[in-house]
Amino acid sequence: MSARVSQGLFITFEGGEGAGKSTQIRRLHARLEALSIKTHVTREPGGTPGAELIRALILDGKRPALDALTETLLFYAARANHLAELIRPALAKGDVVLCDRFSDSTRVYQGVLGAVPSVVVEQLEALVVAETKPDVTIILDIPPETGLARASARRGSHQADRFESETLEFHKNLRQGFLDLAERDSDRIIVIPALGNEVSIENEIWQKLASRFPLFQGHRA
Structure with missing residues (x-):
C-alpha cells in the first residue's frame, strides 16, 4: 500500500533550458515510489489533456x-x-506532486522578460493559483551556454521550441531572474548548482x- 502525506506535498522544479529538471524529477520520483510514497509527475505548461493542447500552441517553434x-x-x-x-485532487488525497515548472517560470519568462507588468502576473496568480502554492521549489542553476548545449544535444534533429530559440542574452537574463526570485523567497526556494553528475545532484x-x-x-541520501 502506498504511503501518503497528510496534506500532500507540492514540489516544483525550475531553471533554464538544459538544467536537468526532468532528469532530477525522474530520479526523485523513483526514490519516492521505492518508499511506497504515492507520487505524481507532471509539467507546465501541460499535465492534463486540455493544458497539453495549450502547451503545443505556446511552444510551437514554427x-x-x-x-x-x-x-x-x-x-x-x-x-x-x-x-x-x-494538482489539487492529488494534494487533497495526500499525495506528492512533482512539477516541471510552475508559476515561477511565468514570473521570470513573462513578468521579467516578456514585457508583461508584474501587477498583471500577480493578479492572475491570485485568481488562478490562490493558495495552491508550492511547498518548496528547487531551482537547478546552470550557465546558459552549458544548458543550451545540453538542450541541443537532447533535441537532436528536432526543431527548437519557442524558448530554446531565444538569444543567449535572453537566457542570461532568465538565469538572473530565477536567482533574483530565490533571493527574495529564500524560505521556499532552494538553489542547487546543476553542473555536477546526476547522482550527486540527486543526493x-x-x-x-x-x-x-x-x-x-x-x-539515506
Whole structure:
C-alpha cells in the first residue's frame, strides 16, 4: 500500500533550458515510489489533456511568437486546468506532486522578460493559483551556454521550441531572474548548482528536502 502525506506535498522544479529538471524529477520520483510514497509527475505548461493542447500552441517553434500578454493568459489558462484536474485532487488525497515548472517560470519568462507588468502576473496568480502554492521549489542553476548545449544535444534533429530559440542574452537574463526570485523567497526556494553528475545532484536535492520535511528523513541520501 502506498504511503501518503497528510496534506500532500507540492514540489516544483525550475531553471533554464538544459538544467536537468526532468532528469532530477525522474530520479526523485523513483526514490519516492521505492518508499511506497504515492507520487505524481507532471509539467507546465501541460499535465492534463486540455493544458497539453495549450502547451503545443505556446511552444510551437514554427510560428511567430505570440505577444507577451496573450502568451501569459494562455499559460494561466493551462495552469487553471492543470490545478483543477490534477494538482489539487492529488494534494487533497495526500499525495506528492512533482512539477516541471510552475508559476515561477511565468514570473521570470513573462513578468521579467516578456514585457508583461508584474501587477498583471500577480493578479492572475491570485485568481488562478490562490493558495495552491508550492511547498518548496528547487531551482537547478546552470550557465546558459552549458544548458543550451545540453538542450541541443537532447533535441537532436528536432526543431527548437519557442524558448530554446531565444538569444543567449535572453537566457542570461532568465538565469538572473530565477536567482533574483530565490533571493527574495529564500524560505521556499532552494538553489542547487546543476553542473555536477546526476547522482550527486540527486543526493543534494534529497538532503535539502530532508532538512525541511519529515517525509525525507530517516532515509539515506
